[in-house]
Amino acid sequence: MQQLPLDIELKADATFDNFVTGSDGNSQLLSRLQSAAQGEADFIYLYGEPGTGRSHLLQAFTQHYSENLPHSLVAYLPLENSQLVPDMVEGLSGFDAVCIDGFERCVGDKAWETALFNLYNQLKEQGKTLIISGAEAPQALKLTLADLKSRLSAMLIHAIQPLSDDDKRLLIQKKAKERGLELSDEVANFLLSRQQRDLPHLLGMLETLDQASLQAQRRLTIPFVKQVLEL
Structure with missing residues (x-):
């Protein structure tokens, strides 16, 4: 797994095995992510309220993808990291799978929206994988770029259901x-x-x-x- 030159650590206990699914819908999402972590190209947008396990799932995907496909490149970008800037996204089209965590943090920032719009198109054209997590569904986001909203809306969209x-x-x-x-x-x-x-x-x-x-x-x-x- 190629790492970005940042202090980004994945939690060791962020695995698919210890994610408590609860609902059938969450089980279906987990199954889809597991298939993608085996190398099946996919574009998935998952969203939910804080504490529903969005970051857990993206980190679990990143670790499993790296273990299953050691010769492929996977990147995990938590947008809450203040060291991340839009220019860093440019080189990610060379990766086989990219995880963008906390998409809501770039909403309304034209530089970030443009960078992620271009990345989406590049990964899609190459038949690669993109996993995005956000706080809201794409339709609810107040994006500057209307084309980005349409791209996100075309992904497999899954709402993570809160646990009972x-x-x-x-x-x-x-x-x-x-x-x-x-x-x-x-x-x-x-x-x-x-x-x-x-x-x-x-x-x-x-x-x-x-x-x-x-x-x-x-x-x-x-x-x-x-x-x-x-x-």
Whole structure:
């Protein structure tokens, strides 16, 4: 995998295997991304609210593509990275697969929109792969370039469905297990009933509990969780 000259790291735990799909629609998206990571050319635009796993899926795709096709080139661009500039996109047409994460950050910026419009056309002409994540569907984006909106609208568009509370419980228990923690159904349900339900908050809370558990050498019980989180 060729890397851009930037400090962009992929999370080691961003894999297809540990992505909790929840709905059938999310399962279909995962299957499509897995096929693309095997080298099947595709143009996919996925969107969803924060915490639905957009970055996880793009990073998982990048890592799996690199492992499955070591002689092919794949690039991952998180547009939240302030070091990225539109001129860097110019050379990406030589890559076999490109992932653009956080597309909403370039909306209204003509230089970025033009660069990504050109990249889209170049990759499409060469029969390559482009995966884009955004906060909204293409039709809802207030783009400067109308032609870019039409290109994005022609991609396979998939809305990532938020997880149910049961799926969120399964996810935080899975993440806890990866950390060597035992998170019982009772404690997990307590956390879901007392805390914000968005995944970034839940996972941040799990990080806090992990550190406290390690330091105090305590199991995760409801009294201990109440103490640590000051509930």
